[in-house]
């Protein structure tokens with residue numbers, strides 16, 4: 001059976017109560033914390049950096065922190081996030097001059113490494129760096145903001161990414177991010193995703209536990225060959 005993970009995006013949390021919000025969503029059954037880093041340069045928004053990641057660790061968060069870098073360039077900030085307690089660090093190929101080097105830097109810093117593909121970015125580079133990848137993240141919205149609508153073409157791209165991952169024989173997580181809700185999570189899983197970022201769909205509700213339970217119930221109904229990612 002597929003090991004599905006739900007990763008709430010804290011972009012939609014109440015930042016004035018971030019520690020409590022993260023505690024609440026983890027107590028509600030989330031598997032990891034999705035941490036969106038935006039630089040007002042690579043994307044037109046500005047969010048949080050390593051200090052906030054470190055603060056969550058100091059607050060007592062022990063769950064995996066999945067750092068999605070929407071920054072350019074990426075190399076300077078990678079060691080800071082590793083030091084701050086990140087588990088996964090993912091970045092966009094177009095934000096690095098030397099993709100292989102940046103992936104190696106993430107791994108040398110002791111973190112799991114991943115590449116993020118915008119809706120119109122082809123997956124071509126993946127096959128050259130598969131041995132250095134622990135996660136592939138497909139954006140199902142254009143990056144920069146929460147609360148956008150899922151782009152349907154992502155389903156075909158997920159099938160393409162799933163085939164590449166399965167052919168590699170490696171345990172690589174396939175994450176999807178943007179517009180994921182209870183009513184489409186099953187289709188997203190059936191297309192090949194095993195890790196689901198959801199911001200507004202979780203933090204926008206009053207009952208995080210109920211929402212995550214509903215998502216898991218939909219995932220339990222998903223029909224697709226199992227994967228071995230862990």
Ligand SMILES: O=C(CO)[C@@H](O)[C@H](O)COP(=O)(O)O
Nearest residue numbers: 143144146147178179199200
């Ligand atoms: O990285 C991003 C946006 O750039 C995402 O993580 C969003 O924050 C997801 O939010 P929802 O679409 O689930 O509200």
